[in-house]
Amino acid sequence: MSQGPMEKKNFLCVGLICVDIMNHVEKFPTEDSDNRASDQYWQRGGNASNNCTVLSLLGENVSIFGTIANSNELGFLQDDFKKYNISFNNCPIKENVTCPLSIAIVNKQNGSRTIIHHNRNLPELTSDEFSKLDLKNFDWIHFEGRPSVDEISGMLQIIDTFNEKYDKKIRTSVELEKKRETLKLLADRADVIFVSKGHASMLGYNKKEDALLHYLKKCRPKATVIVPWAEEGAVGQVQGQDQMFHSPCFSPDKVIDTLGAGDTFVASCIQALSRDLPLAHALKIACKVAGFKCGIKGYDGISKNLIV
Amino acid sequence: MSQGPMEKKNFLCVGLICVDIMNHVEKFPTEDSDNRASDQYWQRGGNASNNCTVLSLLGENVSIFGTIANSNELGFLQDDFKKYNISFNNCPIKENVTCPLSIAIVNKQNGSRTIIHHNRNLPELTSDEFSKLDLKNFDWIHFEGRPSVDEISGMLQIIDTFNEKYDKKIRTSVELEKKRETLKLLADRADVIFVSKGHASMLGYNKKEDALLHYLKKCRPKATVIVPWAEEGAVGQVQGQDQMFHSPCFSPDKVIDTLGAGDTFVASCIQALSRDLPLAHALKIACKVAGFKCGIKGYDGISKNLIV
Numbered sequence: 001m002s003q004g005p006m007e008k009k010n011f012l013c014v015g016l017i018c019v020d021i022m023n024h025v026e027k028f029p030t031e032d033s034d035n036r037a038s039d040q041y042w043q044r045g046g047n048a049s050n051n052c053t054v055l056s057l058l059g060e061n062v063s064i065f066g067t068i069a070n071s072n073e074l075g076f077l078q079d080d081f082k083k084y085n086i087s088f089n090n091c092p093i094k095e096n097v098t099c100p101l102s103i104a105i106v107n108k109q110n111g112s113r114t115i116i117h118h119n120r121n122l123p124e125l126t127s128d129e130f131s132k133l134d135l136k137n138f139d140w141i142h143f144e145g146r147p148s149v150d151e152i153s154g155m156l157q158i159i160d161t162f163n164e165k166y167d168k169k170i171r172t173s174v175e176l177e178k179k180r181e182t183l184k185l186l187a188d189r190a191d192v193i194f195v196s197k198g199h200a201s202m203l204g205y206n207k208k209e210d211a212l213l214h215y216l217k218k219c220r221p222k223a224t225v226i227v228p229w230a231e232e233g234a235v236g237q238v239q240g241q242d243q244m245f246h247s248p249c250f251s252p253d254k255v256i257d258t259l260g261a262g263d264t265f266v267a268s269c270i271q272a273l274s275r276d277l278p279l280a281h282a283l284k285i286a287c288k289v290a291g292f293k294c295g296i297k298g299y300d301g302i303s304k305n306l307i308v
Numbered sequence: 309m310s311q312g313p314m315e316k317k318n319f320l321c322v323g324l325i326c327v328d329i330m331n332h333v334e335k336f337p338t339e340d341s342d343n344r345a346s347d348q349y350w351q352r353g354g355n356a357s358n359n360c361t362v363l364s365l366l367g368e369n370v371s372i373f374g375t376i377a378n379s380n381e382l383g384f385l386q387d388d389f390k391k392y393n394i395s396f397n398n399c400p401i402k403e404n405v406t407c408p409l410s411i412a413i414v415n416k417q418n419g420s421r422t423i424i425h426h427n428r429n430l431p432e433l434t435s436d437e438f439s440k441l442d443l444k445n446f447d448w449i450h451f452e453g454r455p456s457v458d459e460i461s462g463m464l465q466i467i468d469t470f471n472e473k474y475d476k477k478i479r480t481s482v483e484l485e486k487k488r489e490t491l492k493l494l495a496d497r498a499d500v501i502f503v504s505k506g507h508a509s510m511l512g513y514n515k516k517e518d519a520l521l522h523y524l525k526k527c528r529p530k531a532t533v534i535v536p537w538a539e540e541g542a543v544g545q546v547q548g549q550d551q552m553f554h555s556p557c558f559s560p561d562k563v564i565d566t567l568g569a570g571d572t573f574v575a576s577c578i579q580a581l582s583r584d585l586p587l588a589h590a591l592k593i594a595c596k597v598a599g600f601k602c603g604i605k606g607y608d609g610i611s612k613n614l615i616v
Contacts, residue, residue, distance in 0.1 A: 021329065023411055023424045028339045032420035040409060040426030076380045101348060103331055103411050112340035116331045118348030
C-alpha cells in the first residue's frame with residue numbers, strides 16, 4: 001500500500017477453528033481404489049482461522065476467537081497459531097468434544113479441491129463468551145457467518161453498544177459464505193458484508209451484480225457490500241452511493257491449491273478497507289492476493305510485499 | 309473353537325502403525341464439491357496393527373512391533389493400543405518424522421472404501437531393532453510384507469536361529485499384500501504365507517487357485533499357503549500335500565465397511581492355525597470373521613463368541 005511504513009491494526013476474527021488434512025493427488029481418485037498422495041499435511045482451517053493467517057502474513061496484529069476442542073488436534077492447533085503469531089488466548093477450550101475436521105483432496109492436474117467436512121459436537125461460541133473480551137483491544141472485528149446466527153447477532157450488538165459508548169469505533173464485517181438461508185439475518189448487522197458465490201447461488205442469483213444489488217437493499221445505510229466470484233473477479237458497492245466497482249480476477253500461471261482463496265480475498269479486503277483505501281483499490285488488492293494464493297500450496301508466501 | 313476354555317497364545321505382529329481417518333459419506337464425492345461426512349473418526353491402521361486389534365478381540369495376548377512417529381497422532385495411537393490391550397512397549401518412537409496417514413472414504417450406499425495414503429518419512433523397522441526383543445515371550449510372529457524386504461528377511465532369520473537353539477518353537481507367517489514384486493523374496497521365509505488378491509493380480513494371476521499353486525512352488529517344505537479372494541472366499545494348501553481346501557465367503561446382510569477385512573481374515577486364520585485346527589476349518593473361521601467384520605463399522609463387535 002502506498003502510505004509508507006504502516007502502523008499495525010488490531011484485528012479479531014470470530015468463527016470456526018478446525019483442521020484440514022490436505023491430500024495432493026496426481027488424479028482425483030476413482031471409487032473403491034487405493035491411492036497414494038504425492039503430498040499430505042495438516043493445515044489449520046476454518047474461515048475465520050484462515051482469515052487470521054492471511055492478515056498476520058500481511059503484517060497485522062491478529063487474534064482468533066472461537067471454541068477449540070481439547071482433542072487429538074489441540075497441540076497442533078496451538079503450535080500453528082503460535083507459528084503464525086495469532087493470539088488465541090481468549091479461545092474457550094471445550095472438553096470431551098471432537099475437533100471439526102475437513103479432508104481436502106487437491107488434484108494436481110487442475111488445482112480442484114474436494115472437501116469432506118465433519119463437525120461432530122463442537123459447541124458454537126456464545127455471545128456471553130464474547131461479552132468477556134476487552135473490545136478496546138481491537139480496531140476491526142470480522143465474523144464468519146456460522147449457523148449460530150442469534151449468537152453472532154448478539155456479539156455484533158455488543159460491538160454496537162461499545163461503539164455508542166466510547167470514542168473509539170470498532171469496524172465490523174461479516175462473511176455470508178455458506179448455503180444457509182438464515183445467514184441473511186446478519187446482512188444489516190455489520191459495516192461490511194461479504195457474500196460468497198455459493199451463498200448467492202443458494203438464493204437464486206447466478207450473477208454477482210444481482211447478488212450485490214440484493215444485499216444493498218438488506219444492509220445498513222452506508223454499509224459496503226462485496227461479492228467475490230472466483231474466476232470472474234469481484235464487485236462491491238457502498239449503500240447509498242451509485243457506483244458499482246469491479247475488479248477482474250488475477251489468475252496465477254498455474255493453479256496449485258484453491259482451498260482458502262475466498263478467505264484470502266476477505267482478509268486482504270478488510271485490511272485494505274481498515275486503512276481507508278478506496279473500495280475499487282481494496283477489491284483489486286484482494287483479487288490479486290487471492291489469485292496469488294491459488295498459485296501456492298497453503299498460505300506461506302503471502303506477504304505485505306504483495307500489496308505495496 | 310471346540311477345545312473348551314482356551315489358554316491364551318502370545319502373538320507378535322510386525323509392521324506399519326498408521327492412522328486411518330474414516331469418512332462415512334452418503335455418496336462418493338464428485339470432484340471439486342463440498343461434502344459433509346455423516347460420520348468421521350480416527351482409527352488406528354496399518355495391516356499388522358489391524359491384525360493385533362482382531363487377535364486381541366478374539367481373546368489372545370497381543371504385541372505390536374513397528375516404528376511410531378512422535379507426531380500429532382502419537383497420543384491417539386498409544387491410547388488406542390491401551391484400549392485394545394495391545395502391548396506396544398517395544399516399539400521404537402521416532403523423532404522429527406510424520407505419522408503415516410490414510411484417508412478412507414466409505415460409501416454408505418455400497419460399503420466401498422476409497423483410500424488415499426501417505427507415508428512421508430517414517431523409517432522402517434530394522435532387524436537390528438528386532439534382535440533386541442525377547443523372543444521367548446512369543447508363540448507366533450506375523451509379518452506384514454513391507455518394502456523393507458531385506459530387514460524382514462533378517463528378522464525371520466533371527467527367529468529361525470532361535471528355533472534351532474531352543475526347545476520352544478515360534479511359528480511364523482508373512483502376508484504378501486501389496487503390489488510389490490520384491491515381496492516374493494519372502495515366500496520361503498515363513499511357515500504360513502498369505503497372498504492377497506492385489507498381490508496375486510500384480511503377478512498376473514486372476515484365479516486364486518493359480519496364485520496358490522505358484523506360491524506352493526516358492527514356499528518352504530510343509531509351509532501353508534493361503535489365498536483369500538474377497539467375495540470368492542479363500543483357498544489354502546500345505547506344501548507337499550495334495551489337497552487344496554476352499555472356503556466360501558460369508559457376506560453380511562448389508563456391507564457397511566470393508567476396510568481391514570483382509571487383516572481380519574489373516575488374524576482369524578493365524579489364531580486358528582496356532583491352535584492346530586485343520587486348515588479347512590481355519591479357512592472357514594477366517595472367512596466367517598472377515599465377513600462379519602464387513603457388516604460392522606471398525607472392529608468392535610468381533611469376539612471369540614464368533615468362533616465357538
